[in-house]
Amino acid sequence: MKQFVRLQLASVASIIAGSMMFLTMPWLTIKLTGSATMAGLVIAVTSIPGLLLSPFMGSLIDSLGRRKMAIVVEAITVLTTIAYPILNGFTPLTVPLLLLMGVIRATFAGGSMTARKSLLPDVAREAKMTLDKGNSIHESLAAAAFATGPAIASMLIATFDVMAAFWVSACFMALSAFFAWTVRVHEHKEDDAKERGDESWFSYAAQGFKALGKLPSVLIIFVIVICLALLYIPSEMVVLPKYYEGIGDPQTLGFLLMTMALATSVGSLLFARFTKYLSYANILRFTGFGVALPMVPMAFLPPTPIMLLCGLVLGFAWGPMPPLLNTVIQRKVPPSMRGRVFSVEMTIWNAAPMISMVFAGAAVDAFGVQPVYFWIAGLVLLAVTIVAFQPALKELNDVDV
Secondary structure, three states: OHHHHHHHHHHHHHHHHHHHHHHHHHHHHHHHHOOHHHHHHHHHHHOHHHHHHHHHHHHHHHHHOHHHHHHHHHHHHHHHHHHHHHHHOOOOOOHHHHHHHHHHHHHHHOHHHHHHHHHHHHHHHHOOOOHHHHHHHHHHHHHHHHHHHHHHHHHHHHHOOHHHHHHHHHHHHHHHHHHHHHOOOOOOOOOOOOOOOOOOHHHHHHHHHHHHHHOHHHHHHHHHHHHHHHHOHHHHHHHHHHHHHHOOOHHHHHHHHHHHHHHHHHHHHOHHHHOOOOOHHHHHHHHHHHHHHHHHHHOOOOOHHHHHHHHHHHHHHHOOHHHHHHHHHHHHOOHHHHHHHHHHHHHHHHHHHHHHHHHHHHHHHHHOHHHHHHHHHHHHHHHHHHHHOOHHHHHHHOOOO
8 A cells, every 4th residue: 555655645746746837837928928829839839749759758668667767757857847947047038948948848747647657557456456446546636636736836926926836846846756766566567568679669659559449448538538638628728828817817717727626636536436336438428528518608707606616517527537548548458558558648638739729829819718718618519429429439338347
């Protein structure tokens, strides 16, 4: 159980740090430029390294070790984060500098999360814990940590300045690297796992993508993740920051994101209990519609209490999705390939919003926040409806055994 707890401490510290950047980066860009288009462009461009290098990061995790990469990647991210306030001390930040530093930081930022997810079955086994329960706890704590980050960042921005958020984020990253270093567990690989041999890095990394074609249950759940990443993420990363920056209210944005993330934490924690009453396919449907429907009233930009209530429902509905995704991958993918398949997940989260955020930012500048939010809500609802009634969803139920 000690190793499981240590891994969760590493995860919580890392996600607090990352979620602080979730608010801080678009806020800084909008503050410098006043443009939602530019905020979307900066986020999109800085996502390119994650898109290109995530498969190779997964290869390093599978070949060099899950624990080792969880430590090394987090330590590197500390350096790329403190670069912002250090450089700002010498010269005012500009958009080209934000792009350059964002690209460098994004090159490494997602690797530690992939490594920890790949390591979770090993520590869960040591704790004599089922994967459903282990992933439920892991993602619940992750969501709670994500809720904490924006609140911390918004208070630091309001009390000090945006650079204070970078320093505090780096401290949490350093804590994550330390906790990962304390984990001591055997990293299981199947007995017949093949060594890389003379296989090229490109071919080795591509096996994560090839696995999706051979594992329909994993592919199906990835489809809805792509839909939500492509359509929903711009609403949090571009549309809402533009709205709240325009009315000069960073704290409400922080508390809205915190409310959604805390509700996600509860939903994730209940995942193991949901599996006793619902099939994996029905859990997926519940998540999809639970995210899409609250977005409709949120698009009206209602008063804060109503916005928070809708965010609460949306966050709770999203909660079961991360542990469901983790469990399906961990059950269906061979351990020696786990890092590469989880890296495909990170590639999706980096790649899918990259284009949509640029269009969302441009649309907000051209038409305003509310019309764009209505379009996003409608598209999310349409995509979820199409996916939810696909006959192929029954493949998911074959995993729940």
